[in-house]
Amino acid sequence: MTEAGAKTPRERYRAQVRTEVKEHAWEQIATAGASALSLNAIAKRMGMSGPALYRYFAGRDELITELVTDAYRSLADTFRAASEAGPDVIALGHALRGWALADPQRYLLIYGTPVPGYHAPDDVTAISSEILATLLDACATLSPDTPATPPTSLDAHLEAHREWAAGHPAPPVALRRALAFWTRLHGVLSLELAGHFRGMGIDPAQLFAAELDELSRPD
Known part of the structure; x- marks a missing residue:
């Protein structure tokens, strides 16, 4: 059992992935604008499948x-x-x-x-x-x-x-x-x-x- 407020390894990993996704999203926005934001493109950059990434963000x-x-x-x-x-x-x-x-x-x-x-x-x-x-x-x-x-x-x-x-x-x-x-x-x-x-x-x-x-x- 973890202490109150402490994150489990799974929760820490999820937070790290979400942070990395957002970093790639800002890179996309800087290149092509927010309207061109693509989770599938971000998944490819991260070496993940599209469905796998959707476990961290439900959609655009x-x-x-x-x-x-x-x-x-x-x-x-x-x-x-x-x-x-x-x-x-x-x-x-x-x-x-x-x-x-x-x-x-x-x-x-x-x-x-x-x-x-x-x-x-x-x-x-x-x-x-x-x-x-x-x-x-x-x-x-x-x-x-x-x-x-x-x-x-x-x-x-x-x-x-x-x-x-x-x-x-x-x-x-x-x-x-x-x-x-x-x-x-x-x-x-x-x-x-x-x-x-x-x-x-x-x-x-x-x-x-x-x-x-x-x-x-x-x-």
């Missing part, structure tokens, strides 16, 4: 879910570490860019072109909501309950459609800032990772920093 969607979950969890942990000293939009922005550049394929899997026919399960959505909550906490510190400028039509729209904020109590101005953070910074990152700034003479790091500086100015 389960494997993609593992990869997506790992990616979201990694970013959630990165955001949490960046917020240890307190909610900080600047810290989150630089953490996001560092995380994306460290592993572009991981970033593109969750923020790039959606995988055809794949829908993330609720537990993945919960992790993405955790990331958003960290961002909204930071944006709320820069957005007073009574802003100096009158509410915009977008503020009213966001107040009426708060579902994406997953119950966070941030005021509409904070919702608008978080949405701008997500769209503008992801826009710069996506263009940078796709190589669109090459040959333009533009330093994407400076562009990103300038966008982040503007987004972090108190209301």
